[in-house]
Each structure stands twice: as structure tokens, then as C-alpha cells.
Amino acid sequence: MGRGRSVKREWDDFRVAAGFLTVLPTVRELDMPPERLARSMGLFPAVGLAMGLGLVIIDWLLGALIPRPVLDGLLVLVLILVTGALHLDGIADLVDGLAGGRGDRERTLDIMKDSRVGAMAVVGVVMLLLLKYLSLYNVPLEHKKAALLLMPCAGRWIQVVLAAFCRYLRPEGTAAAFVEQVGERETLLATATLLLACFILFGLKGVLLLFLLGLAAVVLIRYFDTRLGGVTGDVLGAATEIVEVLSLILVLAVV
Structure with missing residues (x-):
């Protein structure tokens, strides 16, 4: 009975993580106290792997029907739709804040809170998506599926690391309930998940x-x-996008 309750708790935590990171309706009937929200962050990379698996399935189903350049663009689009463009919103706000803040910390944070999007934010999002698409397109076919699994996994892992090692600046923010209690357990679980994924997908490399x-x-x-x-x-979302692109570039460079 104890083991069964433990498995159910982990499954419910996974559903909470999936509900936060995607647009999927996975948490409608769940209670979500702060302890569960924080605990679920340890499973963020596992949710990323599930998202990557979805991309791999789409790649397998459509690989023989759609030209490769179009299919890779479609895979990037699917990832955006599944996440509700949540992380792209973060990169846009971060770029706007850094560009307009001119070194002033408070002004930067105020600009990031503004819902309006500036020209620099548009340029930043466009360039990031272009770099992500080109990086994915140039991954050799024999490593494409592994890269599709690694990319969202690594992108969600960085959220856990930043939440654990950085001060959270907005206690009233949406992510506050998740990150304020994140600690060693969540960091170790997230990192172990990413390590296992990296080793299984790419061996010693x-x-x-x-x-x-x-x-x-x-x-x-x-x-x-x-x-x-x-x-x-916003910073957590922006970091996700940055590390997703970086993981593809590293696959190109190392593997």
C-alpha cells in the first residue's frame, strides 16, 4: 500500500509539472499545495522527455511524407503550441528588459513586467527561433530523434537549477509557488534525469x-x-529557450 501511494504521488506530481509546462489539461481535479508544486519541479526534465517523445512520434509518422526542411519547422511549431508559447513570452520580456534597462536593475524588471512588446523583443524571438530551426535541421538524421528528446529535457532542467540556486524576485509571480521551496531533492532528481537521458541517447559523449x-x-x-x-x-522561461537552442548546438559540435 505504501509503495502504491508513493507511485500515485509521483504520478500526480508529474501531472502538476505537465500542467504548468504545457497547455494539456492534466491537473483539473488535483489539490496543489505549495509543497506539491515545489516537489513537481524535480520532474520538469521528465515532462521535457515526454514532450520530446511526442516530437519523435510526429517525426516518425511524417518523415516519409513531408520534406525534411518543412518537417523540422513543423516540429519547432508543435513545441511552441504545446507550451502555449510560454517560454517565448519569457525571452521577449527578458530581451526587452535588458535592452531598455540600460544597466539599471529596477528599470529592467519594470520593463519586463510590461505586457507591451518592443522591437528588440521581436528581433530576439525571431533570431532565437531561426537559430533553433537551423540547428535542428542540421542535426544528422541518425541523431535527430535523440536531439528531439534532449532539447526539451535540458530546457526544463535549467528551470530547476535556476530556481534552486537563484533568489526569486517576485513572490507574487505565477512561478513563486513552484520555486520558493525548491531544494536539493528536486535539483538532484532533475539532474539525474538529464544525466540518464544524455548517457542513454549519446553514450559517453x-x-x-x-x-x-x-x-x-x-x-x-x-x-x-x-x-x-x-x-x-520570465527569466526561467527565457533560460529554457536559451538552453534548448544550446543543446542542439552542442549536439552538432560534440556528437
């Missing part, structure tokens, strides 16, 4: 991939701490 992603995480932590004094929900 996957360990190198994880090491390089870890270095990138350290750089992001230092940058956001220095520039903003911590992170917000």
Missing part, C-alpha cells in the same frame, strides 16, 4: 554534453544574479 550544459548553467546563474539580483518567471 552524453556525459560531455551534460558537463557543457552544467557550465552553461553556472554562467546563467552568475549572469542573472549579477544583472538582475535573481530570477523571475
Whole structure:
């Protein structure tokens, strides 16, 4: 009975994570106290793997029917739709804030809260999507499925790391209930998930991939701490997009 309750708890936590990261209606009847929200962050990379599996299935179903350049663009679009463009909104707000803040921390955060989108935000989103598409398109076919699994997994892992090691700046924000209680358990679970995925998908080169992603995480932590004094929900979303692109570039460079 105890093991059954534990499995159900983990499944419910996974549903909470999926409900937060995607537009899928997975949590309608669940109670979501702060402890469960924080606990579910450890499963963010697992939700990313599930999203990647969906992309792999679409790639398999349509691979013989649609030209490769079009299919890779469709896969990027599907990822955007599944997430409700949540993380793209984060990158747009972050770019706007950094461009308009001119080194002033408070002004940067105020601009990030503004719902209006500036020219720099549009340029940032367009360039990020272009880089993501080109990187995915140039991944060799024999590694395409592995890259599709790694990309969303790594992108959700960075959210856990930033939440654990950075101060959260907006206690009233949407993500506050998730990140304020994130700790060692969630970080270890998320990192173990990514490590296992890297090793299974890419062998020993996957360990190198994880090491390089870890270095990138350290750089992001230092940058956001220095520039903003911590992170917000927008920063977590922006970091997801950055690391998704970075993971594809690293696959091209290392594998």
C-alpha cells in the first residue's frame, strides 16, 4: 500500500509539472499545495522527455511524407503550441528588459513586467527561433530523434537549477509557488534525469554534453544574479529557450 501511494504521488506530481509546462489539461481535479508544486519541479526534465517523445512520434509518422526542411519547422511549431508559447513570452520580456534597462536593475524588471512588446523583443524571438530551426535541421538524421528528446529535457532542467540556486524576485509571480521551496531533492532528481537521458541517447559523449550544459548553467546563474539580483518567471522561461537552442548546438559540435 505504501509503495502504491508513493507511485500515485509521483504520478500526480508529474501531472502538476505537465500542467504548468504545457497547455494539456492534466491537473483539473488535483489539490496543489505549495509543497506539491515545489516537489513537481524535480520532474520538469521528465515532462521535457515526454514532450520530446511526442516530437519523435510526429517525426516518425511524417518523415516519409513531408520534406525534411518543412518537417523540422513543423516540429519547432508543435513545441511552441504545446507550451502555449510560454517560454517565448519569457525571452521577449527578458530581451526587452535588458535592452531598455540600460544597466539599471529596477528599470529592467519594470520593463519586463510590461505586457507591451518592443522591437528588440521581436528581433530576439525571431533570431532565437531561426537559430533553433537551423540547428535542428542540421542535426544528422541518425541523431535527430535523440536531439528531439534532449532539447526539451535540458530546457526544463535549467528551470530547476535556476530556481534552486537563484533568489526569486517576485513572490507574487505565477512561478513563486513552484520555486520558493525548491531544494536539493528536486535539483538532484532533475539532474539525474538529464544525466540518464544524455548517457542513454549519446553514450559517453552524453556525459560531455551534460558537463557543457552544467557550465552553461553556472554562467546563467552568475549572469542573472549579477544583472538582475535573481530570477523571475520570465527569466526561467527565457533560460529554457536559451538552453534548448544550446543543446542542439552542442549536439552538432560534440556528437
